[in-house]
Amino acid sequence: MADTYWLEDDAPAWRSRPLDRSPDVAIVGAGITGCSCALTLARAGLAVRVYDARGVAEGASGRNGGFALRGGAMSYVHAREWLGAERAAAYWRWTERYLDRMAELGGDALQRVGSLRLAADDEERDELEVELQALREDDFAAEWRDRLPGRLGGRFPAAIFHPPDGAIQPARFVRRLAQASAEAGAEIRERERVDDLGSLDSAVVVVATDGYPSGLLGELEGLIIPTRGQMIATEPLSERLFACPHYGRHGFDYWQQTPDGRVLAGGFRDSALDSEFTADEATTPVIQSALEDFVADLVGRPVTVTHRWAGIFGLVPDLLPVVGRVPGHARVWVAGGYSGHGNVLGFACGDAVAQAILGDPDPLLRVFDPARLLQASSFDIPTETSA
Numbered sequence: 001m002a003d004t005y006w007l008e009d010d011a012p013a014w015r016s017r018p019l020d021r022s023p024d025v026a027i028v029g030a031g032i033t034g035c036s037c038a039l040t041l042a043r044a045g046l047a048v049r050v051y052d053a054r055g056v057a058e059g060a061s062g063r064n065g066g067f068a069l070r071g072g073a074m075s076y077v078h079a080r081e082w083l084g085a086e087r088a089a090a091y092w093r094w095t096e097r098y099l100d101r102m103a104e105l106g107g108d109a110l111q112r113v114g115s116l117r118l119a120a121d122d123e124e125r126d127e128l129e130v131e132l133q134a135l136r137e138d139d140f141a142a143e144w145r146d147r148l149p150g151r152l153g154g155r156f157p158a159a160i161f162h163p164p165d166g167a168i169q170p171a172r173f174v175r176r177l178a179q180a181s182a183e184a185g186a187e188i189r190e191r192e193r194v195d196d197l198g199s200l201d202s203a204v205v206v207v208a209t210d211g212y213p214s215g216l217l218g219e220l221e222g223l224i225i226p227t228r229g230q231m232i233a234t235e236p237l238s239e240r241l242f243a244c245p246h247y248g249r250h251g252f253d254y255w256q257q258t259p260d261g262r263v264l265a266g267g268f269r270d271s272a273l274d275s276e277f278t279a280d281e282a283t284t285p286v287i288q289s290a291l292e293d294f295v296a297d298l299v300g301r302p303v304t305v306t307h308r309w310a311g312i313f314g315l316v317p318d319l320l321p322v323v324g325r326v327p328g329h330a331r332v333w334v335a336g337g338y339s340g341h342g343n344v345l346g347f348a349c350g351d352a353v354a355q356a357i358l359g360d361p362d363p364l365l366r367v368f369d370p371a372r373l374l375q376a377s378s379f380d381i382p383t384e385t386s387a
């Protein structure tokens, strides 16, 4: 059985050149965050070296659901309650701008086909109606759908269609970012784990490892909680059933159909919630068979599964990214903790941490300050995530 479908994509032929001096910035992690950060810094003329224990995009960035969604990991209603209406709107607009930039950079790795956020029952339908209202009040494009086609109709009472969203081939996108960074002068060292910050001779270090425990974050280590997500891919189906990424049950179930006709589905973490708080990148029979049954039901017949895989993402109890200096370590920065919503946020936060290092921090970084994780006295594990 094959592993992640996305990484089978042909990698572009690129090679990074070794730096001829010590790096100004060392980046640990060559996923979407690290590569986005590297691109911005290298284009600004800094000497950048990226390290990854594996290869480019071989962490969650090449193992995810392929949803490129605007906004944060929480619903827009919760964002307004928690951050205030003005900041929530600023946060959502900020991610929309980054989605536009991803479309400019990504070529055919990103299709702006929108996304469908489904209600699994009447209670969730009521929640989505409130969400739609909130989005419209702030002039965000969003459309109500209560006549869903085919087998979706009997199962989901309604949905919100989000026009700006997209379907991303995440490994292809990140490899293109890596290629662009290398062309801008960044050195990328694959299969080189960093075990000790003291071994890095750069003035600044960025830890961009999201849910994978790096051992480099001092007191913050473990506060971005490693969480496993599992996925399957079917063989190509002859019929086109899903025109865009679909997700429901507060993001616990998500699926899309790729251009070659496969259905890729993930989620069902809640069928074994406790065992999924782990950094062990293994699939389990309970979740894999739940996914397989779910897809068979969606499609209306048993399906042949060709790929099964797992990945690790970083969950943060307040569902906000963690971006900024690591408390107590003046030269060390972190960008991660996207709570299963890291395709657009990883790209955005990688750029934002780079801009902050260049002396131009975005005001939103005050909301993402890592120090808040050390101040909170008790956290509840949230149930609302995207992966």
Ligand SMILES: Cc1cc2nc3c(=O)[nH]c(=O)nc-3n(C[C@H](O)[C@H](O)[C@H](O)COP(=O)(O)OP(=O)(O)OC[C@H]3O[C@@H](n4cnc5c(N)ncnc54)[C@H](O)[C@@H]3O)c2cc1C
Pocket (backbone or CB within 6 Å): 028, 029, 030, 031, 032, 033, 034, 051, 052, 053, 054, 055, 057, 058, 059, 060, 061, 062, 063, 064, 065, 066, 067, 068, 069, 192, 193, 194, 195, 208, 209, 210, 211, 212, 213, 214, 215, 216, 228, 229, 230, 231, 266, 310, 311, 312, 313, 314, 335, 336, 338, 339, 340, 341, 342, 343, 344, 345, 346, 386, 387
């Ligand atoms: C199954 C699943 C489905 C998901 N679906 C979606 C989705 O549809 N949409 C969405 O927006 N988000 C989704 N996510 C979340 C998203 O994939 C991640 O948030 C995002 O990819 C994080 O990117 P990153 O670059 O920060 O980290 P990663 O891509 O995880 O990269 C971190 C890298 O750090 C490296 N590393 C760790 N420690 C060290 C060290 N000490 N030295 C050197 N290298 C090290 C690792 O090898 C790894 O390659 C999903 C996640 C999973 C697991």
